[in-house]
Amino acid sequence: MTKVDRRILKTQEALRKAVIDLMSEKKFDDITIQELSDRANVSRGTIYLHYLDKxxxxxxxxESHIHELRESCHAAADMDFIGSTLMWTEYFENNYSFFSMMLASKGAPYFRNRFLNLLVEEFTNEVDLTKGINQGFEEDIIVRFVASAYVGVVEWWFTNERPISHEQLAEQLGSLLERNI
Structure with missing residues (x-):
């Protein structure tokens, strides 16, 4: 694996932070490259060295956040739902500005769909249709139902500015997953 220059990482981080900050102030479509450049303290040309456009x-x-969430799913493969959900809620907490912008403000519907699709992928192999409350149901319906509920609860948590701790959220979401999957 090639080592990435620290200056490149610093520039990319400044641009990521700038876009999130600007999205808290205005609609994404109204943000200009010049505003991104000014906020990140880089030239417009530097932005185009790293990205095609905003x-x-x-x-x-x-994609970087979706990748991190997917990786934590694989890392938590041997955990119960509460433990694995705790990993996610801790990640949500540590990246609060991004997730609150993407979910609570409806800033990027594309993100919500990507997040939902990730959950559908991850829950698909977890459903047991042979016994219990899921017996006789269509797997796709159960998976979609649970994934949509999960996204809805996470949106609620951000929209209401974290009314419970991320640990409490993980415990309750994990317990609900154990009951329904």
């Missing part, structure tokens, strides 16, 4: 910047930011 949409590419946002897409890469979203």
């Amino acid at each position: 949409y590419d910047l946002l897409d890469k930011l979203i």
